[in-house]
Amino acid sequence: MTPDMGADENIEKQSNRRIKQRFPIPDLTVRLKQRSIFSLGNDWRTVEGLDFNRYGIAYSSKEPFKKGNRVYLSFRGPYIGLENVAAQVVSCARVEDGFRIGAVFLYWQSEELYDVNIDNNLSRIERIYHDQQAAVPSL
Numbered sequence: 001m002t003p004d005m006g007a008d009e010n011i012e013k014q015s016n017r018r019i020k021q022r023f024p025i026p027d028l029t030v031r032l033k034q035r036s037i038f039s040l041g042n043d044w045r046t047v048e049g050l051d052f053n054r055y056g057i058a059y060s061s062k063e064p065f066k067k068g069n070r071v072y073l074s075f076r077g078p079y080i081g082l083e084n085v086a087a088q089v090v091s092c093a094r095v096e097d098g099f100r101i102g103a104v105f106l107y108w109q110s111e112e113l114y115d116v117n118i119d120n121n122l123s124r125i126e127r128i129y130h131d132q133q134a135a136v137p138s139l
Contacts, residue, residue, distance in 0.1 A: 022051035023129035028077035035070040054122040056104040064099045065089045082121045
């Protein structure tokens, strides 16, 4: 698999560790809440989703995120809505206008965390964006 990011050598190395290709998600609304003992129940904020597959996501943020932090993500897009998907930050790289954060979804990390509904819904989102990319002619 070849990385489709050209921004940073660290990002390129990270993309090589991916299990599966990620797809751009231009029209998927991504909201995030960081798990913290200091956060209030409704501290959701919208972040820009960069790319996605059923195992993880990359998004941009004005603030850095600490590797290992747990976040919760909600998704709204064409034909899909999904709330409170737990993820763990695995990378944070400075880019021109902020930070590029990589997170892995936790539902597939162990039997105790596995949730077939989350798996099915994330797979549907992945399929939508896979099909969108496949429909775009190569230049």
